[in-house]
Amino acid sequence: MLQTTLTCGKCSSADLRKNGSRKEQPKYQCKACRHQALFEPAAARKAAQYAQVEKLLVERVSQRAIVRLTGVARPTIVKLAKKSAGHAPVAPQAPPATGAGVG
Ligand SMILES: [Zn+2]
Structure with missing residues (x-):
């Protein structure tokens, strides 16, 4: 399986958790800075x-x-x-x- 690494757009931390989804795309929240977005793989x-x-x-x-x-x-x-x-x-x-x- 292809392993994709997601990083926060604000602080570039890889410590993210899944936080719902929007338009069939998973939404993630950064644990470090609480920034929430559709992170691009x-x-x-x-x-x-x-x-x-x-x-x-x-x-x-x-x-x-x-x-x-x-x-x-x-x-x-x-x-x-x-x-x-x-x-x-x-x-x-x-x-x-x-x-x-x-x-
Ligand atoms: Zn962050």
Whole structure:
């Protein structure tokens, strides 16, 4: 089973308890600061972060800049860069063997 870690949006504490639900989504309350919200699971937050990383990679922003902008670790960015290079028309280190008619 996929383990998702929820954290408080106010104090980023992971000490939460379930507190009812709203629109079929579980609602949580932070035990530390009593902040109550529909906490977003880490998986969804990461997916949004990775989407932003891929967008920045397309814009040819340097990997170190992406680390600063998104907070995603550099090895993860390298992994995403390789993944996006697989299906993107521009491959950074590929020899011009096949003519990609883009541009
Ligand atoms: Zn809190």
